Amino acid sequence: MKRVHFGHSPIPYVFVLPQMLIIGVFFLWPSFEAFRLSFFLEDPWGLSNQFVWFDNYWDVISDENYRAVFFSTVIFSAVVALLSIILALLFAVKVDGLLRLSSTYRPFLTWSYAIAPAVAGLIARFLYSPQIGPLYDFLNQFSTDTWFEPRLDAMDAWLVLASGSIWKQISVNFVFLVAGLQAIPRNVLEASLLDNPNGFRRFWSITLPLLAPTLFFLLVINISYAVFETFGVIDTVYPFGPPSGAQTLVYKVYVDGFKGADLGGSSAQSVILMVIVLLLTVVQFRYIEKRVHYT
Amino acid sequence: MNRLHRYQLADHAILILGILFLVTPLWVVFASSTYPAEYLIRHGLQVIPGDQLVETYWSVLTEKKGFTEQITAARMLLNSMILGVGFAIGKIAISMTAAYAIVYFRFPLGTFLFWVIFSTLLLPLEVRIIPSYKVVADLGLLNSYTGLIVPLIASATGTFFFRQFFRSVPEEVLEAAKLDGAGPIKFFIDILMPLSKTMMAALFIIMFVVGWNQYLWPLLMTTNDDYVTIVYGIKQVMQNLDESRIPEYNRGFALAVLALLPPIGIVLIFQKMFIKGLLESDK
Numbered sequence: 001m002k003r004v005h006f007g008h009s010p011i012p013y014v015f016v017l018p019q020m021l022i023i024g025v026f027f028l029w030p031s032f033e034a035f036r037l038s039f040f041l042e043d044p045w046g047l048s049n050q051f052v053w054f055d056n057y058w059d060v061i062s063d064e065n066y067r068a069v070f071f072s073t074v075i076f077s078a079v080v081a082l083l084s085i086i087l088a089l090l091f092a093v094k095v096d097g098l099l100r101l102s103s104t105y106r107p108f109l110t111w112s113y114a115i116a117p118a119v120a121g122l123i124a125r126f127l128y129s130p131q132i133g134p135l136y137d138f139l140n141q142f143s144t145d146t147w148f149e150p151r152l153d154a155m156d157a158w159l160v161l162a163s164g165s166i167w168k169q170i171s172v173n174f175v176f177l178v179a180g181l182q183a184i185p186r187n188v189l190e191a192s193l194l195d196n197p198n199g200f201r202r203f204w205s206i207t208l209p210l211l212a213p214t215l216f217f218l219l220v221i222n223i224s225y226a227v228f229e230t231f232g233v234i235d236t237v238y239p240f241g242p243p244s245g246a247q248t249l250v251y252k253v254y255v256d257g258f259k260g261a262d263l264g265g266s267s268a269q270s271v272i273l274m275v276i277v278l279l280l281t282v283v284q285f286r287y288i289e290k291r292v293h294y295t
Numbered sequence: 296m297n298r299l300h301r302y303q304l305a306d307h308a309i310l311i312l313g314i315l316f317l318v319t320p321l322w323v324v325f326a327s328s329t330y331p332a333e334y335l336i337r338h339g340l341q342v343i344p345g346d347q348l349v350e351t352y353w354s355v356l357t358e359k360k361g362f363t364e365q366i367t368a369a370r371m372l373l374n375s376m377i378l379g380v381g382f383a384i385g386k387i388a389i390s391m392t393a394a395y396a397i398v399y400f401r402f403p404l405g406t407f408l409f410w411v412i413f414s415t416l417l418l419p420l421e422v423r424i425i426p427s428y429k430v431v432a433d434l435g436l437l438n439s440y441t442g443l444i445v446p447l448i449a450s451a452t453g454t455f456f457f458r459q460f461f462r463s464v465p466e467e468v469l470e471a472a473k474l475d476g477a478g479p480i481k482f483f484i485d486i487l488m489p490l491s492k493t494m495m496a497a498l499f500i501i502m503f504v505v506g507w508n509q510y511l512w513p514l515l516m517t518t519n520d521d522y523v524t525i526v527y528g529i530k531q532v533m534q535n536l537d538e539s540r541i542p543e544y545n546r547g548f549a550l551a552v553l554a555l556l557p558p559i560g561i562v563l564i565f566q567k568m569f570i571k572g573l574l575e576s577d578k
Contacts, residue, residue, distance in 0.1 A: 118526050
């Protein structure tokens, strides 16, 4: 809010109107529908609608398959988020440490932001393809039987999906971490150089704590990427569906709602996902408030 | 000094390995796209480019055959361009005006509307895809550019971006404009918009890439091949490759390369602005 304002007029309403209309029609209405549908049971022909209270939620939560998908989504997201942050941190620290040439490296580590998850999926698929993939041959050369079989085995499928997802995500983290490192005052680093000649300990005790706000922010961003945007990776690596056990929550919402036509169950899953995002956002904003406090 | 030198060498080695990790997969896909399909089936993926570059890309861009029976890659590129540009411009337009109203006016519903806009950050499109699909279908917007673009715009990232920027504009700018007798609309068009040029450009680059790379929404929205974007086209490629006897890997790879070139080009050419936009839009 500014101290100086324009006086009363209908103009602000006219200016927010387009956004409010779009939000109303394409955000509030569908969100409300998801919520409403999650309490109904629609018969497969769409003829009748029955209010079933929390039955859909109960079905979802008591479904062993759903709990398995939930669990693997958590593990997958943690692995993708952590590995892509750690790799990006390694590159960002090295680039930041170089006095000259650091700007030469930067574009080569930044461009991959532009890769769509779906394209990352295509590339991962073929690098691990049994027909033509070099990584498939490489992983299978150590044993006589084919122990790496991403078309059938869920663990192997996760490996393909995670490496594609991480590959695409490193550059986003790299950009934020380089900016975060540059924001650390040089005199702090110089002082610590005098105190502590050991590079790794200096990084551990000085740089990392100062980078904590950026890292925390990236953790939230990366988890949300791994949960929501990796749909494109899964659906292109497995256009006819992944091996059982290798799907995420978002993929399941899509499959149950569109392929399975289970609107109530799928909506209940949507609402559960909404709650998860809500929690993530609350955590993120509490941290942002803290950051504002510090500076 | 010698030790320092060795450290630096190790740093360079790590960075070069990192770059190879990022670049190699894409390079292999590009190099392989320049071979005939039969060659790839017999010899696997290739690292050194072959001699079919022009043939493969020309056929993908202009012919409706194989996996793309109804549409050429040129048309898919056009659809993606419309999606990317329309999404970016739409987002900038509605979020800039909304942010202007919220920052520069004090009006009764202001705070409430701000929180409504804020709430869109909580629920990404992915968690409400099925009801969103129903709404768009009820409105008769399936298979249209409007249905493709507008629902994606319904989020607050851009509004926050401009709100942040407008708040950083010095108060004196508005005071001076008021002294000169500028009204709200004149102030917005003649003063605030020119001041925001860099911010608009930065947001445009980010949003173009985000729009271009959309996958799930176009997948649901498009049943008519005329509206297939190139990123969604990838899925059809995959399905066809799985089903055909002599999979045309080269054409699939060419499509992937074509899908990547425009966003990568924009990110690299406008690198500074891209980084600015990314850091300040926080996504």
